[in-house]
Amino acid sequence: xxxxxxxxxxxxxxxxxxxxxxxxxxxxxxxxxxxxxxxxxxxxxxxxxxxxxxxxxxxxxxxxxxxxxxxxxxxxxxxxxxxxxxxxxxxxxxxxxxxxxxxxxxxxxxxxxxxxxxxxxxxxxxxxxxxxxxxxxxxxxxxxxxxxxxxxxxxxxxxxxxxxxxxxxxxxxxxxxxxxxxxxxxxxxxxxxxxxxxxxxxxxxxxxxxxxxxxxxxxxxxxxxxxxxxxxxxxxxxxxxxxxxxxxxxxxxxxxxxxxxxxxxxxxxxxxxxxxxxxxxxxxxxxxxxxxxxxxxxxxxxxxxxxxxxxxxxxxxxxxxxxxxxxxxxxxxxxxxxxxxxxxxxxxxxxxxxxxxxxxxxxxxxxxxxxxxxxxxxxxxxxxxxxxxxxxxxxxxxxxxxxxxxxxxxxxxxxxxxxxxxxxxxxxxxxxxxxxxxxxxxxxxxxxxxxxxxxxxxxxxxxxxxxxxxxxxxxxxxxxxxxxxxxxx
Amino acid sequence: xxxxxxxxxxxxxxxxxxxxxxxxxxxxxxxxxxxxxxxxxxxxxxxxxxxxxxxxxxxxxxxxxxxxxxxxxxxxxxxxxxxxxxxxxxxxxxxxxxxxxxxxxxxxxxxxxxxxxxxxxxxxxxxxxxxxxxxxxxxxxxxxxxxxxxxxxxxxxxxxxxxxxxxxxxxxxxxxxxxxxxxxxxxxxxxxxxxxxxxxxxxxxxxxxxxxxxxxxxxxxxxxxxxxxxxxxxxxxxxxxxxxxxxxxxxxxxxxxxxxxxxxxxxxxxxxxxxxxxxxxxxxxxxxxxxxxxxxxxxxxxxxxxxxxxxxxxxxxxxxxxxxxxxxxxxxxxxxxxxxxxxxxxxxxxxxxxxxxxxxxxxxxxxxxxxxxxxxxxxxxxxxxxxxxxxxxxxxxxxxxxxxxxxxxxxxxxxxxxxxxxxxxxxxxxxxxxxxxxxxxxxxxxxxxxxxxxxxxxxxxxxxxxxxxxxxxxxxxxxxxxxxxxxxx
Numbered sequence: 004x005x006x007x008x009x010x011x012x013x014x015x016x017x018x019x020x021x022x023x024x025x026x027x028x029x030x031x032x033x034x035x036x037x038x039x040x041x042x043x044x045x046x047x048x049x050x051x052x053x054x055x056x057x058x059x060x061x062x063x064x065x066x067x068x069x070x071x072x073x074x075x076x077x078x079x080x081x082x083x084x085x086x087x088x089x090x091x092x093x094x095x096x097x098x099x100x101x102x103x104x105x106x107x108x109x110x111x112x113x114x115x116x117x118x119x120x121x122x123x124x125x126x127x128x129x130x131x132x133x134x135x136x137x138x139x140x141x142x143x144x145x146x147x148x149x150x151x152x153x154x155x156x157x158x159x160x161x162x163x164x165x166x167x168x169x170x171x172x173x174x175x176x177x178x179x180x181x182x183x184x185x186x187x188x189x190x191x192x193x194x195x196x197x198x199x200x201x202x203x204x205x206x207x208x209x210x211x212x213x214x215x216x217x218x219x220x221x222x223x224x225x226x227x228x229x230x231x232x233x234x235x236x237x238x239x240x241x242x243x244x245x246x247x248x249x250x251x252x253x254x255x256x257x258x259x260x261x262x263x264x265x266x267x268x269x270x271x272x273x274x275x276x277x278x279x280x281x282x283x284x285x286x287x288x289x290x291x292x293x294x295x296x297x298x299x300x301x302x303x304x305x306x307x308x309x310x311x312x313x314x315x316x317x318x319x320x321x322x323x324x325x326x327x328x329x330x331x332x333x334x335x336x337x338x339x340x341x342x343x344x345x346x347x348x349x350x351x352x353x354x355x356x357x358x359x360x361x362x363x364x365x366x367x368x369x370x371x372x373x374x375x376x377x378x379x380x381x382x383x384x385x386x387x388x389x390x391x392x393x394x395x396x397x398x399x400x401x402x403x404x405x406x407x408x409x410x411x412x413x414x415x416x417x418x419x420x421x422x423x424x425x426x427x428x429x430x431x432x433x434x435x436x437x438x439x440x441x442x443x444x445x446x447x448x449x450x451x452x453x454x455x456x457x458x459x460x461x462x463x464x465x466x467x468x469x470x471x472x473x474x475x476x477x478x479x480x481x482x483x484x485x486x487x488x489x490x491x492x
Numbered sequence: 493x494x495x496x497x498x499x500x501x502x503x504x505x506x507x508x509x510x511x512x513x514x515x516x517x518x519x520x521x522x523x524x525x526x527x528x529x530x531x532x533x534x535x536x537x538x539x540x541x542x543x544x545x546x547x548x549x550x551x552x553x554x555x556x557x558x559x560x561x562x563x564x565x566x567x568x569x570x571x572x573x574x575x576x577x578x579x580x581x582x583x584x585x586x587x588x589x590x591x592x593x594x595x596x597x598x599x600x601x602x603x604x605x606x607x608x609x610x611x612x613x614x615x616x617x618x619x620x621x622x623x624x625x626x627x628x629x630x631x632x633x634x635x636x637x638x639x640x641x642x643x644x645x646x647x648x649x650x651x652x653x654x655x656x657x658x659x660x661x662x663x664x665x666x667x668x669x670x671x672x673x674x675x676x677x678x679x680x681x682x683x684x685x686x687x688x689x690x691x692x693x694x695x696x697x698x699x700x701x702x703x704x705x706x707x708x709x710x711x712x713x714x715x716x717x718x719x720x721x722x723x724x725x726x727x728x729x730x731x732x733x734x735x736x737x738x739x740x741x742x743x744x745x746x747x748x749x750x751x752x753x754x755x756x757x758x759x760x761x762x763x764x765x766x767x768x769x770x771x772x773x774x775x776x777x778x779x780x781x782x783x784x785x786x787x788x789x790x791x792x793x794x795x796x797x798x799x800x801x802x803x804x805x806x807x808x809x810x811x812x813x814x815x816x817x818x819x820x821x822x823x824x825x826x827x828x829x830x831x832x833x834x835x836x837x838x839x840x841x842x843x844x845x846x847x848x849x850x851x852x853x854x855x856x857x858x859x860x861x862x863x864x865x866x867x868x869x870x871x872x873x874x875x876x877x878x879x880x881x882x883x884x885x886x887x888x889x890x891x892x893x894x895x896x897x898x899x900x901x902x903x904x905x906x907x908x909x910x911x912x913x914x915x916x917x918x919x920x921x922x923x924x925x926x927x928x929x930x931x932x933x934x935x936x937x938x939x940x941x942x943x944x945x946x947x948x949x950x951x952x953x954x955x956x957x958x959x960x961x962x963x964x965x966x967x968x969x970x971x972x973x974x975x976x977x978x979x980x981x
């Protein structure tokens with residue numbers, strides 16, 4: 004078969020980016036004149052033997068650059084006027100640009116979406132939220148809340164969080180706390196002050212794209228240690244830390260995203276010991292720790308580590324309102340001081356209205372009440388997910404069995420490719436994120452993430468039954484080709 | 493005179509940092525045992541011939557590291573237990589760490605502070621703010637506001653800002669807009685996606701520390717063009733752009749911080765022409781543009797530039813509530829798309845509650861009403877500042893005469909050093925930021941910034957009269973030494 008295009012061989016550059024550059028060059032050079040129809044994404048994907056989403060991502064970028072125009076149902080066309088010559092806003096840190104975090108093609112209305120790891124807005128206690136806001140509006144220090152604040156956070160919230168951390172045995176005497184725009188910004192600030200380009204960072208493999216993007220943007224080299232049913236493989240992580248001497252380890256011990264895996268107490272101790280032995284500071288990223296639906300809570304790494312080598316990141320987002328961007332970092336004062344200066348340079352301080360409202364929401368007991376409802380709903384949704392996986396996924400499928408959080412990680416039997424099957428699932432009204440979005444160094448084409456927390460149990464069952472049908476169909480039609488090879492596994 | 497300490501010769505490293513490292517090393521090595529009293533800052537500053545604030549900054553850092561403890565009136569002592577060995581959280585991007593933005597020693601209660609460029613919280617229309625919040629709490633899309641949002645900003649706010657920009661002739665057809673945590677984050681995101689370490693950036697000299705810190709943290713080399721009474725010196729900027737080929741120019745054409753200077757229409761055109769000729773994209777940082785107390789508004793660079801080479805940054809902070817961190821960037825879609833991806837990696841999105849409240853505040857007409865009050869108060873405060881400068885500052889002083897904004901830039905007659913005189917002013921109950929905080933490559937020891945917007949006219953008059961006395965005293969006592977040299981200027 005003759006390919007309609009030849010891409011330069013640029014290993015390490017994402018395929019969608021290579022495809023984008025190929026077309027951008029042709030359009031800018033006038034080889035593809037205004038009005039010319041672009042190849043249909045489905046056909047081009049077929050010709051290249053690629054995932055259609057990869058082609059769509061390239062087309063999105065072309066459209067973003069104003070080089071093509073898409074019309075639903077009619078295809079895409081080279082725009083009448085190519086981008087103006089002059090300023091080149093697309094150059095700069097080319098190689099560091101993060102990949103898009105969500106699949107191209109998006110999520111249609113009425114679609115059952117397992118795509119986003121977030122709580123259900125139907126559970127938001129709106130009346131309680133209103134009451135907390137109104138209490139803040141009545142406060143005598145309202146004008147101070149609206150005035151320019153300090154980089155470490157709204158004083159009363161910061162004080163409360165630090166006191167709670169001390170009471171819980173999480174904070175050592177030499178620790179301090181900074182309020183950030185969620186865990187994501189805490190990670191970003193840490194990357195800024197600690198990492199130099201080329202530094203290695205140990206992460207779980209798979210990891211969520213937000214973490215990977217952020218570390219790549221900081222110029223870090225990711226070293227992945229595989230995640231098993233019980234969290235990061237400590238023996239592998241130990242070897243990697245001894246061999247690679249990473250500058251940091253970033254780890255999510257509770258209900259890791261995307262796998263949902265949780266590190267046992269013994270594994271926590273062993274991991275800390277390995278990190279200490281290798282002199283690697285640990286960033287404990289814990290946005291999901293509050294969302295345990297079953298089993299006993301485990302002590303945080305921060306609590307187990309008396310050496311000052313761990314920083315704990317937590318957030319209000321997952322257990323309350325993700326639209327309010329408030330999280331925090333707790334760790335040695337030396338580091339927190341540096342984060343504070345980086346925070347000031349980055350965006351001065353976190354929004355104070357939301358800090359004050361969340362403090363009120365917490366102090367009035369409403370956060371705890373809400374958390375109880377979230378835990379009940381989460382337990383139901385998790386149970387529905389696990390039950391539906393057992394009932395509908397084809398034989399040979401495997402999935403994690405988390406006790407909390409928002410995500411279940413599924414591995415389909417060979418030769419199924421979750422990325423290739425996504426367009427078919429989307430057409431049938433179900434979306435998920437395929438495993439390749441989470442790969443650090445071990446792409447797992449058979450894997451996918453099901454983020455269940457935002458869906459009702461009946462939606463979960465329906466969605467997984469549709470997926471089960473698609474996967475089973477594909478497995479049957481592929482069984483001729485692969486019977487011998489699967490039999491050998 | 494024998495110095496009590498010898499610093500390593502480390503040009504480029506701030507003095508306070510060198511001093512900090514000197515003591516930190518001695519304390520950690522045990523050369524200064526626990527309980528030992530530190531030299532008094534005043535004496536040490538005298539012995540070194542340094543500014544006392546520099547010594548205080550070093551001591552603050554030592555205290556932050558847990559190496560010394562300060563007791564008001566008793567001095568500072570080496571702490572009983574030195575910092576634990578183990579994880580070194582202070583290493584990493586050492587050279588890129590921003591300097592503190594405010595003077596060491598801080599601002600006491602009852603002090604008349606010209607330090608911070610922010611509005612007066614006494615002017616905040618709290619009832620109007622409450623009404624806007626309550627209107628948001630009644631909205632049918634409240635749950636969506638509280639749910640995870642998108643990196644480009646809360647849809648209705650983004651749409652409104654873009655429509656306004658189109659109506660005002662600010663937005664070209666190929667432009668897009670992203671909501672950020674104030675102008676500071678917009679600058680930070682631009683630095684991330686556009687700059688590589690070592691890139692040169694043209695800035696005004698003097699510039700505000702937040703800009704300098706942010707660009708230095710991105711590894712940029714700052715190229716300063718001097719600011720005159722009418723804003724950046726365009727001829728000098730042109731030469732610098734031709735010679736240095738900076739990757740970006742960042743410029744504040746309206747009421748620049750710290751000088752208050754505004755670029756004339758002719759100078760705006762000339763600057764753009766020079767930037768275009770040198771192929772330098774322009775970041776128009778415009779947090780103060782709304783705050784014009786007199787004279788006619790001038791068109792934005794963004795409006796004058798039809799080539800797509802300018803990005804405009806604006807914010808709600810200065811004209812409404814700085815505690816709500818909401819600003820935006822308007823520019824070519826190619827760049828805004830890249831900023832959106834960087835924003836997602838950095839902190840997902842800007843807080844949505846504040847975005848919704850500010851939109852409501854704007855759409856209900858309350859922002860305009862508030863702005864009228866702010867303009868009346870600002871005009872009075874600016875007039876009081878200029879009048880008091882004329883009345884109280886010693887002969888030979890010069891100051892800018894802005895028509896808006898929050899800052900007046902004062903140059904004291906030689907040999908006065910505004911940094912050296914600050915401790916005396918603070919003792920007398922008045923604080924300001926000395927010129928060295930703003931220096932890019934031309935330290936102006938005689939300069940200081942008076943941020944007047946947060947003070948009442950009577951406080952302004954009292955504060956400047958106290959400063960005038962101190963400066964005049966010092967000038968008289970120095971006149972013996974310097975009479976001949978000043979006579980020669």
